[in-house]
Amino acid sequence: MVAERAATMFFFGARMRIPSQVRRTFGVDRKVSTASRKPKVSVRAQGTSDASVAVLGGGAAGLTAAYFAAVSGAKRVIVYERTSEAGKKILMSGGARCNVLPVSARVEDFVTESTPRKLKNIMASWNVERCREWLENDIGLELGIEHVTNKYFPLSNSSREVRDKLLEACLREGVDIRYGASVEGLRRVSDDGADGEAWSLLMRDCPDERVSVVILAMGGMSFPAVGTDGTGYVIARRDLEHNLAEPYPALVPLTGKHPGGEQLPGVSVNVSLECEPIQGGIKAGKKKKAKANREGFLFTHRGFSGPAVLDLSHNVVRSLVRTKGCNKGEDVEQSDADMMEVVVPSLVVSWSGESRDEWQERLAAPPGKALVATRLREGLPQRLADALLAEAGVDNDCKVADLRRVDRLKLLDVLTKYRIPVDGHQGYRKAEVTGGGVPLDEINFQTMESLKSPGVYFCGEVCDVFGRIGGFNFLWAWTSGRLAGMSAAKLVSEKNQ
Numbered sequence: 001m002v003a004e005r006a007a008t009m010f011f012f013g014a015r016m017r018i019p020s021q022v023r024r025t026f027g028v029d030r031k032v033s034t035a036s037r038k039p040k041v042s043v044r045a046q047g048t049s050d051a052s053v054a055v056l057g058g059g060a061a062g063l064t065a066a067y068f069a070a071v072s073g074a075k076r077v078i079v080y081e082r083t084s085e086a087g088k089k090i091l092m093s094g095g096a097r098c099n100v101l102p103v104s105a106r107v108e109d110f111v112t113e114s115t116p117r118k119l120k121n122i123m124a125s126w127n128v129e130r131c132r133e134w135l136e137n138d139i140g141l142e143l144g145i146e147h148v149t150n151k152y153f154p155l156s157n158s159s160r161e162v163r164d165k166l167l168e169a170c171l172r173e174g175v176d177i178r179y180g181a182s183v184e185g186l187r188r189v190s191d192d193g194a195d196g197e198a199w200s201l202l203m204r205d206c207p208d209e210r211v212s213v214v215i216l217a218m219g220g221m222s223f224p225a226v227g228t229d230g231t232g233y234v235i236a237r238r239d240l241e242h243n244l245a246e247p248y249p250a251l252v253p254l255t256g257k258h259p260g261g262e263q264l265p266g267v268s269v270n271v272s273l274e275c276e277p278i279q280g281g282i283k284a285g286k287k288k289k290a291k292a293n294r295e296g297f298l299f300t301h302r303g304f305s306g307p308a309v310l311d312l313s314h315n316v317v318r319s320l321v322r323t324k325g326c327n328k329g330e331d332v333e334q335s336d337a338d339m340m341e342v343v344v345p346s347l348v349v350s351w352s353g354e355s356r357d358e359w360q361e362r363l364a365a366p367p368g369k370a371l372v373a374t375r376l377r378e379g380l381p382q383r384l385a386d387a388l389l390a391e392a393g394v395d396n397d398c399k400v401a402d403l404r405r406v407d408r409l410k411l412l413d414v415l416t417k418y419r420i421p422v423d424g425h426q427g428y429r430k431a432e433v434t435g436g437g438v439p440l441d442e443i444n445f446q447t448m449e450s451l452k453s454p455g456v457y458f459c460g461e462v463c464d465v466f467g468r469i470g471g472f473n474f475l476w477a478w479t480s481g482r483l484a485g486m487s488a489a490k491l492v493s494e495k496n497q
Contacts, residue, residue: 058086061460062217064481072489098159114440220434249431260390368401447487
């Protein structure tokens with residue numbers, strides 16, 4: 001009970017002091033690690049590697065896979081990280097605070113185009129509570145709950161501590177991290193040893209290397225500045241013959257014009273936001289509206305963002321990518337008429353989240369000499385209220401008693417059923433994650449092994465899975481990385497018997 005209380009003494013973003021007696025009792029080390037030091041790269045003979053498990057990618061999923069491969073008995077685990085630093089995306093997460101886990105999770109918190117049952121089975125291999133215990137007891141992080149958002153954060157409020165502690169744990173278990181090691185491709189080769197077959201890593205600027213088992217954890221394409229360029233997708237499609245769900249930016253801000261022809265950057269409001277499926281398709285009648293889990297809505301210089309928009313933007317972006325190839329890393333605000341012809345799902349917003357009846361009552365309430373603009377400003381930021389009046393064609397000095405029925409009905413539609421005019425998205429540079437990827441239907445959900453290329457395992461963002469904001473993508477990285485690492489170690493053990 002004391003441990004549980006200590007773990008939750010963190011809320012509203014503030015860090016509370018935990019008595020030293022409690023820390024000593026449960027063996028908690030409060031010091032933030034600074035072990036980002038790179039291990040020396042060992043010299044190997046040309047064309048060879050002594051790796052039993054090669055992990056391609058040193059992000060959250062890759063480091064987790066390496067850790068569990070090592071603790072599960074793999075004698076030599078090597079992480080091939082193409083940049084000069086592991087876990088760069090971890091450092092950027094949660095505003096550099098790193099919300100490592102949600103308090104609870106359901107399959108509905110994740111998005112996949114694969115069979116949902118496959119995702120459910122993979123997530124069932126672990127749970128939030130056991131994952132939290134691993135982060136605290138084995139990795140050495142001290143976590144607490146931010147109750148207002150239901151997220152776990154490190155008590156240090158430091159994403160660097162998360163990265164460094166995870167890296168430390170890997171090094172402690174004998175994992176070798178090789179920096180500047182860019183794997184450009186994979187090729188299956190026969191092996192003179194007892195294992196019969198192996199994989200050749202096609203390296204950039206150095207000889208190819210032969211390894212026994214591969215874990216592909218190269219991430220997606222979001223935040224290309226940290227080295228994510230989609231190479232994992234290329235390898236999966238070209239070398240491993242997987243049929244990808246075409247990748248696209250997810251959890252990404254959208255572009256489009258603001259209501260009333262106004263510019264409203266910086267205006268934020270709590271809304272009720274829904275996504276209506278494309279009408280007219282064969283399956284359109286079977287699709288349900290998707291509703292944002294959160295209420296925050298933010299107007300940007302280019303369009304729209306905020307938690308509510310990020311929750312649903314993938315529905316729109318996926319259609320843009322699949323129909324017009326709008327899938328580049330740069331901003332993709334469109335000016336040509338072709339983009340306007342793309343049929344995409346509609347984002348429909350109720351400003352302030354109030355119902356049509358509630359707004360009707362407010363607009364009709366006496367005294368009649370009150371301004372309609374005043375009634376709107378009671379529930380909305382002034383700039384937004386004025387923009388919505390302009391959108392509905394209602395004059396700012398119109399009185400409640402003078403509001404014509406046709407204008408009132410139009411205004412009610414603008415207030416409660418406004419269709420956001422999306423014309424593009426802000427690309428991978430602004431996307432939190434990448435949607436699409438290697439289908440779970442082509443992965444053994446019990447092991448994360450490729451069903452097309454045995455001996456290769458997948459984990460993390462390269463798979464056709466992403467979660468909503470709130471620690472869910474970390475949960476997927478930890479869960480899929482653990483399963484891939486343990487399974488890879490087991491295969492190595494079986495080969496050596």
